[in-house]
Amino acid sequence: MSTLEEKKAAVVEDFMLFDDWMDKYEYLINLGKELEPLPEECRTEDRLIRGCQSRVWLDARMEEGKLVFRADSDALITRGIIALLVQVYSGRTPEEIAADDFGFLEQIGLKENLSPTRANGLVSMVSTIRQAAKENAR
Amino acid sequence: MRIETIRQEFPQLAGQVYGKPLVYLDNAATSLRPRSVVAKWEEMSTRYNANLHRAVHRMAQIATDEYESSRDALRDFIGAARREEIVFTSGATASLNLVAFCLGESMIREGDEILVAESEHHSDIIPWQQMCARKGAKLRVYPVEEDGSYDLERLESLLTDRTKILCIAQISNVLGIINPVREMAAVCHRHGCLILVDGAQGIVHLPVNVQDLDCDFYLFSGHKMYAAPGTGVLYGRLELLEQFPPYMGGGEMIATVRWEGSTFAAPPQRFEAGTQNISGVPTWKPAIETLRLLRDPQIEDEQARIRDFMLDALGSDPRIRLFGTAEPRAARIPLFSFAVEGAHHEDLALILDKFGVAVRSGQMCAEPLMDRFGVTGMLRVSFAPYNTLQEAEYAMEALRKAIKMLTE
Numbered sequence: 001m002s003t004l005e006e007k008k009a010a011v012v013e014d015f016m017l018f019d020d021w022m023d024k025y026e027y028l029i030n031l032g033k034e035l036e037p038l039p040e041e042c043r044t045e046d047r048l049i050r051g052c053q054s055r056v057w058l059d060a061r062m063e064e065g066k067l068v069f070r071a072d073s074d075a076l077i078t079r080g081i082i083a084l085l086v087q088v089y090s091g092r093t094p095e096e097i098a099a100d101d102f103g104f105l106e107q108i109g110l111k112e113n114l115s116p117t118r119a120n121g122l123v124s125m126v127s128t129i130r131q132a133a134k135e136n137a138r
Numbered sequence: 139m140r141i142e143t144i145r146q147e148f149p150q151l152a153g154q155v156y157g158k159p160l161v162y163l164d165n166a167a168t169s170l171r172p173r174s175v176v177a178k179w180e181e182m183s184t185r186y187n188a189n190l191h192r193a194v195h196r197m198a199q200i201a202t203d204e205y206e207s208s209r210d211a212l213r214d215f216i217g218a219a220r221r222e223e224i225v226f227t228s229g230a231t232a233s234l235n236l237v238a239f240c241l242g243e244s245m246i247r248e249g250d251e252i253l254v255a256e257s258e259h260h261s262d263i264i265p266w267q268q269m270c271a272r273k274g275a276k277l278r279v280y281p282v283e284e285d286g287s288y289d290l291e292r293l294e295s296l297l298t299d300r301t302k303i304l305c306i307a308q309i310s311n312v313l314g315i316i317n318p319v320r321e322m323a324a325v326c327h328r329h330g331c332l333i334l335v336d337g338a339q340g341i342v343h344l345p346v347n348v349q350d351l352d353c354d355f356y357l358f359s360g361h362k363m364y365a366a367p368g369t370g371v372l373y374g375r376l377e378l379l380e381q382f383p384p385y386m387g388g389g390e391m392i393a394t395v396r397w398e399g400s401t402f403a404a405p406p407q408r409f410e411a412g413t414q415n416i417s418g419v420p421t422w423k424p425a426i427e428t429l430r431l432l433r434d435p436q437i438e439d440e441q442a443r444i445r446d447f448m449l450d451a452l453g454s455d456p457r458i459r460l461f462g463t464a465e466p467r468a469a470r471i472p473l474f475s476f477a478v479e480g481a482h483h484e485d486l487a488l489i490l491d492k493f494g495v496a497v498r499s500g501q502m503c504a505e506p507l508m509d510r511f512g513v514t515g516m517l518r519v520s521f522a523p524y525n526t527l528q529e530a531e532y533a534m535e536a537l538r539k540a541i542k543m544l545t546e
């Protein structure tokens with residue numbers, strides 16, 4: 001498995017290939033389609049992330065010292081975004097995640113180019129991941 | 139009149155998003171602003187800025203004249219019997235809160251019933267819930283039919299001798315169907331019940347005469363009908379407004395102020411506490427002029443063509459479920475809310491945005507109606523008279539591409 005830095009660099013590189021937002025959306029939609037669905041019983045109120053127009057669930061658990069994330073959403077682009085976050089951050093130590101600045105999201109233009117509700121959704125997703133890291137960090 | 143001439147008046151229409159021409163189809167949320175309205179706002183802000191009713195100087199006189207003549211223009215525009223029946227507020231929401239509060243204080247007793255239509259905007263639900271909780275009154279729902287219409291016989295059967303008021307939009311911001319509020323008013327009045335008509339969408343699309351409709355309250359927001367944001371109107375029958383206590387205290391809403399107790403001004407001043415929207419209210423006049431200009435046969439024809447095109451296009455795709463299908467076509471405005479099988483409304487809106495098409499997605503401030511139809515949200519496309527058939531065609535093309543991206 002690549003390191004967190006390598007993974008983020010790879011995502012940034014992928015996004016540099018895209019000419020416009022349609023391409024980025026296509027990419028996110030495909031990520032969304034490939035994401036393993038969260039089992040129905042895990043789509044609970046306490047896993048729901050607030051601040052999104054669509055529903056987004058995030059499940060975090062510790063496995064052998066690493067944080068493992070699983071996520072889902074009823075909207076595809078949001079599903080792609082959360083899938084991207086899962087790809088980058090799942091399987092890392094909580095200390096590593098807690099120390100990360102999530103700056104690559106700005107580099108790939110995800111933050112400023114999404115509608116306000118969506119941007120809030122992204123902020124909520126990021127803070128949920130951070131929170132899980134803080135709670136589990138030693 | 140040619141649409142191109144009209145479009146010149148709305149500078150934002152010439153704008154671009156992501157390098158594509160802006161196709162603004164979120165008019166039910168707020169309309170674009172014409173030059174004349176912006177010019178009036180600027181004039182009031184840069185030449186005649188002064189507070190109202192209070193000072194004797196020339197600037198205050200002009201500002202007060204502009205403000206009060208807007209009241210006259212509105213009285214004339216909605217056919218109210220008297221200028222005292224026009225209360226300035228900050229918008230439809232403020233008007234609704236005012237009525238709910240004051241009616242609650244003056245006329246509602248424990249066990250009374252308030253009837254609210256199922257498709258109402260949250261602004262016409264929450265103030266009634268709050269008032270009912272305060273007064274021990276009961277909020278009942280007037281159910282909408284499957285096709286988005288309201289049944290008059292059902293209304294008849296819902297009214298009891300405890301029902302004090304029916305609250306319903308002339309046109310719902312989700313369904314786009316013109317409700318028969320005049321007939322509803324007749325039913326209500328026969329049962330000794332008042333009727334409040336939320337005209338936030340209706341006033342934009344229909345000629346309105348409140349005496350002819352025979353409604354007791356009618357209200358709307360300026361920003362949806364070309365005037366400045368932060369302006370609103372409450373029309374109320376004078377004999378009702380006179381029974382209302384003040385809503386907020388302060389400023390020019392008083393008659394006398396003494397430590398042992400104050401007395402209050404007559405309507406409408408009683409309800410206009412504090413410094414009013416001195417730059418915004420005068421924009422009602424150019425806004426009304428714009429609305430009158432837009433009620434032009436050539437433009438209305440184009441609106442009908444857009445309506446037919448959209449209904450045909452949406453109806454021909456089996457994946458699309460339109461909400462509010464009641465006939466005839468002539469009894470609806472060019473506003474369409476729908477869901478697409480297999481494609482989330484938020485995804486669709488995001489992709490349309492990148493095509494330069496601005497639409498609304500989500501619950502549209504009508505959560506109970508979303509529940510009624512069993513959806514988490516809808517996509518809404520709402521046209522204004524400055525929109526063209528060409529824009530409708532472009533939006534549908536973009537929608538088809540978005541659906542394709544999401545479902546294939």
Ligand SMILES: Cc1ncc(COP(=O)(O)O)c(C=O)c1O
Pocket residue numbers: 166167229230231232259261262307309310311336338339359361503
């Ligand atoms: C039918 C209806 N009622 C009330 C409102 C509330 O208007 P405002 O937000 O301007 O107070 C709206 C606007 O969304 C509406 O469409």
